[in-house]
Every structure is written in C-alpha cells, then in structure tokens.
Amino acid sequence: LGFVYEGTLRQRWVNQGAAVDTNFYGLLATDWQTRRPERNDEAGGGMGAPPVAVIAKEVAPRSKPSNYPEPFASMMAGREKRALGDVFGLKHFGVNLTRLAAQAVSALRHAHTQQDEFIFVLQGQPTLQTDEGSTPLGPGWCAGFRAATGNGHRLLNQTSEEVVYLEVGDRTAGDSVTYPNDDLQARTIDGRWQFAHKDGTPYD
DSSP, rough: OOOOOOOOOOOEEEEEEEEEEEEEEEOGGGHHHHHHHHHHTTTOOOOOOOOSSSOGGGSOOOSSSOOOOTGGGEEEEEEEEEHHHHHHTEEEEEEEEEOOOOOOOOSBBEEEEOOOOEEEEEEEEEEEEEEEEEEETTTOOOEEOOOOOOBEEEEEHHHHHSSSEEEEOOOTTTTTEEEETTSSSEEEEEEEEEEEOOOOBOOO
8 A cells, every 4th residue: 555556466375285375456545545445345355454554645635625614615725634544544533644835724713622633844834823823833843732722723834835744633522613713613513513603603
C-alpha cells in the first residue's frame, strides 16, 4: 500500500512437499479507500483489514471540502484535508494531513465543548488566531486546544507559500461548537454535524 505502481505479485514455493501460492496486491494509496472492497473481493475476502502503512500525501483528499453551510463553505477554498485516521479505521480520534494554499484558512474561528484538538506544523508559516490574538507559527511548532475553554481558534495562511500541518482531534460524542465571529453554531446528532444560526434557526 502506498505503492508507486499498482499490480499483483504471485509467489509459489514448496513447503514440506506441498506447493504454496501467495498473492500480493499492490494498491496505490490514493485508491485504497475507494477500491478496497473491490480488491478484497478479488482476493476472496470480505472488507478485509486496513493497510499497515500508507504514504500520507498519496491518500485521497476528502471529496467534500467542507461541512459548513453557505456562505461559510465557500470561505474554505484553498483548504485540502486528507483523512489519515479514516484510512486505518481509527474510532476514537481523527488525524488529518491538511494543506492551506496561499491566503486560505483552516476553519472559521471555533471552540469545541467536548473534543480536544491538536495541530503540528510541517511546512510554511501559518498564523494562529485565538482569544490571545495572532501568533506566528512555523515548521516544528505545535498547539493544543482543550475542550470547553470557549477559546476560539483557527489557522490562517497569510503568506504566498503553501502551509501543511497535521491536525488531531478526538471523537467524543455529544460535541457542540461555538463560532465567536460568525452567525453559526453546530452540534453532533447521531454522528453528523447539524448547523444553525445563533438564534437556533437551522441552515437549509
């Protein structure tokens, strides 16, 4: 998995007088999530196990760039997330490899009630916005955001260069989110985000 070339390798050897065949399937990491059932059917299995390892940058980006309703979803242009944790079937926390193009933002400034978050900068010079103001970051810098503090946060790429970082968040049920600078609130219902205006009116 994470192969440069996709293909099938068959090996045959004799073990104590019996012929043994083994098939190896080299599937590109970018195709793993969409073609895993197909490949496992070919191998004679069910859904099968997740990969042992992948090349992170080859994991396919999320097909839906943002869960926000409009007009906020369009504000996320230039942000690309690769859900690394989902590739391995992680249930208790998520890991994203996130890329911000020049002048893009990570999210609306927000704060979770139940879920902790953590970011680690790999490339570029993002600016972290919190209640404390703006904090410049660079490669090797990290920041954590405890749940229930009410301290809204986000990253901005105010440079002409790309920013790449890892973001980690737990998946505690019953989470809700406040957005101090926008007419928006969110909560999870049956594992899905539901968005509303601050007066409680749902977004269409």
